[in-house]
Amino acid sequence: MSAPASQILEALDAQLLARKAADAASSYTASLYAKGVDGIAKKVGEEAAETIIAAKNPDDAALVYEVADLWFHTLVLLTHRGLSSQAVLAELARRMGTSGHAEKAARSK
Numbered sequence: 001m002s003a004p005a006s007q008i009l010e011a012l013d014a015q016l017l018a019r020k021a022a023d024a025a026s027s028y029t030a031s032l033y034a035k036g037v038d039g040i041a042k043k044v045g046e047e048a049a050e051t052i053i054a055a056k057n058p059d060d061a062a063l064v065y066e067v068a069d070l071w072f073h074t075l076v077l078l079t080h081r082g083l084s085s086q087a088v089l090a091e092l093a094r095r096m097g098t099s100g101h102a103e104k105a106a107r108s109k
């Protein structure tokens with residue numbers, strides 16, 4: 001059986017943080033950090049586009065694969081900014097139980 005989702009995210013957060021001190025030649029994450037926010041954000045955009053294409057095809061495994069790529073690259077983006085999955089989980093927890101319609105109406109911007 002796989003580990004609980006929270007443990008997987010915490011372990012990945014720790015790995016991504018540790019990769020800030022890694023060599024870009026041996027770590028893909030470090031090679032992304034070396035590209036800066038523009039390079040990481042570009043990669044997030046590419047993975048989002050690949051997710052959209054996968055969503056329009058019937059292969060469920062391919063869609064899951066692309067969403068995993070998208071999640072991974074957004075986590076790299078967060079870590080690059082000094083954030084982590086924990087901040088997103090806290091925001092999702094805050095929204096839990098509130099209708100998306102009500103939540104959007106309460107947004108200040």
Ligand SMILES: N=c1c2ncn([C@@H]3O[C@H](COP(=O)(O)OP(=O)(O)OP(=O)(O)O)[C@@H](O)[C@H]3O)c2ncn1[C@@H]1O[C@H](COP(=O)(O)O)[C@@H](O)[C@H]1O
Nearest residue numbers: 012015016019026027028029030043046047068069072073
């Ligand atoms: N979860 C992931 C993960 N998901 C996707 N990827 C990489 O993301 C890249 C996306 O592939 P693409 O084909 O879209 O990109 P590409 O076109 O080949 O790359 P570009 O030349 O366009 O940049 C591949 O290199 C994947 O291996 C990941 N790389 C790393 N991780 C995790 O991060 C940890 C640290 O990895 P390193 O930093 O490489 O040690 C690993 O132990 C994993 O847990």
